[in-house]
Amino acid sequence: MRTAVIIVAAGRGSRMGGEVPKQWQGLAGKPVLAHTLAAFAGMQLLLVVHPDDRARAEALGVPFVTGGATRDASVRAGLEALEGTGVEAVLIHDGARPLVSRALIGRLVAALEHHAGAAPALAVTDALWRGAAGLVAGTQDRAGLYRAQTPQAFRFPAILAAHRAHPGGALDDVEVARDAGLDVAIVEGEETNLKLTFPGDFARAEAILKGREMDVRLGNGYDVHAFCEGDHVWLCGVKVPHARGLLGHSDADVGMHALTDAIYGALAEGDIGRHFPPSDPQWKGAASHIFLAHAIGLARSRGYELGNCDVTLVCERPKIGPHALEMQAELARIMGVGADRVSVKATTSERLGFTGREEGIAALATATLVRA
Numbered sequence: 223m224r225t226a227v228i229i230v231a232a233g234r235g236s237r238m239g240g241e242v243p244k245q246w247q248g249l250a251g252k253p254v255l256a257h258t259l260a261a262f263a264g265m266q267l268l269l270v271v272h273p274d275d276r277a278r279a280e281a282l283g284v285p286f287v288t289g290g291a292t293r294d295a296s297v298r299a300g301l302e303a304l305e306g307t308g309v310e311a312v313l314i315h316d317g318a319r320p321l322v323s324r325a326l327i328g329r330l331v332a333a334l335e336h337h338a339g340a341a342p343a344l345a346v347t348d349a350l351w352r353g354a355a356g357l358v359a360g361t362q363d364r365a366g367l368y369r370a371q372t373p374q375a376f377r378f379p380a381i382l383a384a385h386r387a388h389p390g391g392a393l394d395d396v397e398v399a400r401d402a403g404l405d406v407a408i409v410e411g412e413e414t415n416l417k418l419t420f421p422g423d424f425a426r427a428e429a430i431l432k433g434r435e436m437d438v439r440l441g442n443g444y445d446v447h448a449f450c451e452g453d454h455v456w457l458c459g460v461k462v463p464h465a466r467g468l469l470g471h472s473d474a475d476v477g478m479h480a481l482t483d484a485i486y487g488a489l490a491e492g493d494i495g496r497h498f499p500p501s502d503p504q505w506k507g508a509a510s511h512i513f514l515a516h517a518i519g520l521a522r523s524r525g526y527e528l529g530n531c532d533v534t535l536v537c538e539r540p541k542i543g544p545h546a547l548e549m550q551a552e553l554a555r556i557m558g559v560g561a562d563r564v565s566v567k568a569t570t571s572e573r574l575g576f577t578g579r580e581e582g583i584a585a586l587a588t589a590t591l592v593r594a
Contacts, residue, residue: 232270261321326412527592
C-alpha cells in the first residue's frame, strides 16, 4: 500500500515550558522535529504546524500545512491535504515522539493488511491508584489496560471519512476510528518511543539517542566477470585500457558491483539483481554508478552513513596500482564521502584459478554503515 506519514506538530506544549514549543526545542544538537522526521526517512511526509511556526517548518524542507485549534482538527487538515494524492494508508504521529523505530513502523504497516487501523501500545504493569486532594482515594484494576502510543496507522479512506464525521474533541485518532466503527489492532509498542512532555524527558531521550550511536552494520560483496572482446575495462568507475573487455549485462564494473552488494548486504537488502533485475532491458549496458548511488542513497534514507569501505580486485592484468587512487576518488565522489573512507587495492591469485588463467576478474568488498 502507498503509505504517507502525517507528523502532528501544531501544539504549544505548555507543560514543557521554554521559549519555543517542545517540538522545536533542541535535542542532541537538532530540533526535536528533525529527529522525528528522520525516523520516517524515505517515506512520504506531511508536517502539520501552528501558523506561527511556518518559517521554522520551511527550514526543515518537507511539505507542511497549518493545523487547527485542536489535535483532531490538525489531523483532519493533514488528511484533507492528502486526499486525491493516491495515498492508501496513513501513519499519524506526534511530532514530540522523536524515537520511533523502523521496526515499530513496519509492524504497523503489516497490521494494515488485515485491519482498518493499528496502533502501538504497552500493557500497564504498575498498580493503578485513583487520587483526590493528594491522597490515594482508591485502586483501579489494570487488567486489559494499555498505554497508547503513536504512530497510529489507518487505511486512508476510512480514517478520512471517520474524521469528517466526528464532532471533535477526541483524545487521539484511535478514538475517532472506533467512534466510526473501525476495528483497531493493538501492536506491540516500545518503551523508548516516549513522548516528550516534561523537561526531564529530554535527558532520557538524549540517553537513548546516544545508545543508538553504536548502531553499526557490516556487509560483504563478491562479484566475477569474464573477459570478452574489447579494448578496455571499467573498474571502480575508471576506464582502464586493456586488450580485452569484461562481459556483463551492464558495464560489467566488477569492483563497483561488489561494493554495491556490500552496501545492500549491510542493509539486509539483497543484491543488485533485486533492485536492478538483469531481465529488465533498461539496464542493458547501464553505468554501474547508477547502482552504487542507489545503494548509498538507500542507506541514507534509513539513517546510515558510510563508515568506510574496502574493495579488492583480483586479477593478473590489467595492473591496478597506477589507477588505484583515481578509482578511490571516483568511488568517493559517487557516494559523497571523503576519499579517506574508501580503499581500493589489488592482488593476484598466483596464476591459480580462472583469474590466474586470465579468464576474468573477481572483486571482493566490505562496507561499514554507521547510523548517523
